[in-house]
Amino acid sequence: MSYLEWAESQLAEIELLTSMFPTREELEITDQLALAELRDYVEGSSSTDCPPPSRPHFLIKLKLETASMERTDVILSCTYPSEYPSVLPEITLRCADLSRAQQTQLHTDLNAYLMENCLGEVCVLSAVEWVKDNLQLFINKSLSAAPTPKKESSSPRPQETFSRLWIYSHHIYNKTKRKNILEWSKELGLSGFSMPGKPGIVCVEGLHSACEEFWSRVKVLTWKKIMIRHREDFPLDGQCGDNRTVESIDSRRKFTGFEEAMFDPHGNRGNHMDLGQLYQFLNEKGCCEIFQMYFGIEGR
Numbered sequence: 001m002s003y004l005e006w007a008e009s010q011l012a013e014i015e016l017l018t019s020m021f022p023t024r025e026e027l028e029i030t031d032q033l034a035l036a037e038l039r040d041y042v043e044g045s046s047s048t049d050c051p052p053p054s055r056p057h058f059l060i061k062l063k064l065e066t067a068s069m070e071r072t073d074v075i076l077s078c079t080y081p082s083e084y085p086s087v088l089p090e091i092t093l094r095c096a097d098l099s100r101a102q103q104t105q106l107h108t109d110l111n112a113y114l115m116e117n118c119l120g121e122v123c124v125l126s127a128v129e130w131v132k133d134n135l136q137l138f139i140n141k142s143l144s145a146a147p148t149p150k151k152e153s154s155s156p157r158p159q160e161t162f163s164r165l166w167i168y169s170h171h172i173y174n175k176t177k178r179k180n181i182l183e184w185s186k187e188l189g190l191s192g193f194s195m196p197g198k199p200g201i202v203c204v205e206g207l208h209s210a211c212e213e214f215w216s217r218v219k220v221l222t223w224k225k226i227m228i229r230h231r232e233d234f235p236l237d238g239q240c241g242d243n244r245t246v247e248s249i250d251s252r253r254k255f256t257g258f259e260e261a262m263f264d265p266h267g268n269r270g271n272h273m274d275l276g277q278l279y280q281f282l283n284e285k286g287c288c289e290i291f292q293m294y295f296g297i298e299g300r
Helices: 003-020 032-043 100-117 124-144 175-187 208-219 243-252 275-284 289-295
Strands: 027-029 057-065 071-079 090-095 161-169 191-195 200-207 226-235 258-260
Touching: 003 027, 003 032, 003 057, 003 124, 057 124, 071 124, 090 100, 090 124, 090 175, 100 124, 100 208, 161 208, 161 243, 161 289, 175 191, 175 208, 175 258, 200 208, 200 243, 208 226, 226 289, 275 289
Parallel strands: 191 258
Antiparallel strands: 027 057, 057 071, 071 090, 161 200, 161 226, 191 200
16 A cells, blocks of 8 residues: 555544544544644645655543443543554553553553454554453453552561663654653653654663663554663662662762753654764763664764
């Protein structure tokens, strides 16, 4: 199929979804400009033959009734890659009645279902129906896994570890992914940076548990390729919760806060960064050896 045929399928599905979820409380198109550009491209009124660079993103808001007759709110956040439906849409799920781990597992199982049954076809409605059919199972698991109160123990708390993850992706273009990376790092108290474009690089540092939670969220998004290229772990002085631990964490950090770093974007789509500037940035942070791990050459 061509980009035009993919775009036609995308537009047809959005129009179907709009008819099925007619109110903003049910379906919210978050980027009307991206939808308008998609429609112009399909109708041939675009000034270019290339598919639009912006991608439609929308939220489907479900109010589902559980076995206990209570209402549960579920939000499906959907973004179309240019090649959808030949590749899966990027769908993330939010449900306040599930733990973060349960939401991650729900998302993983949904992706596996779509990959096996719907690849090559528009599938957002299939995703909605699957969530309706399977949410109760995850709520039941969440309730059964609720921790029971533990007796106070005099045993010492485990020693914490400071971690730094160096993540490599084939590319990071999508605005929603970039927003998630920024928001999740802030939520989890992580410092570091992300470099969008091709390739994409993310570094997060902080408590080991927070870094692992960040990675568990990021890796289940739809990527062409993503991996942890290198990791660093350091035991912290003191025990979890001590002021000494907080001080030890800060002393280990190489970055202040978390930022999206751009290094003189260039190329046809403005998606390639100046790697010389990246090397200088890493060198200033005392991480210049990482450059060779990413690119196989010494920086300068």
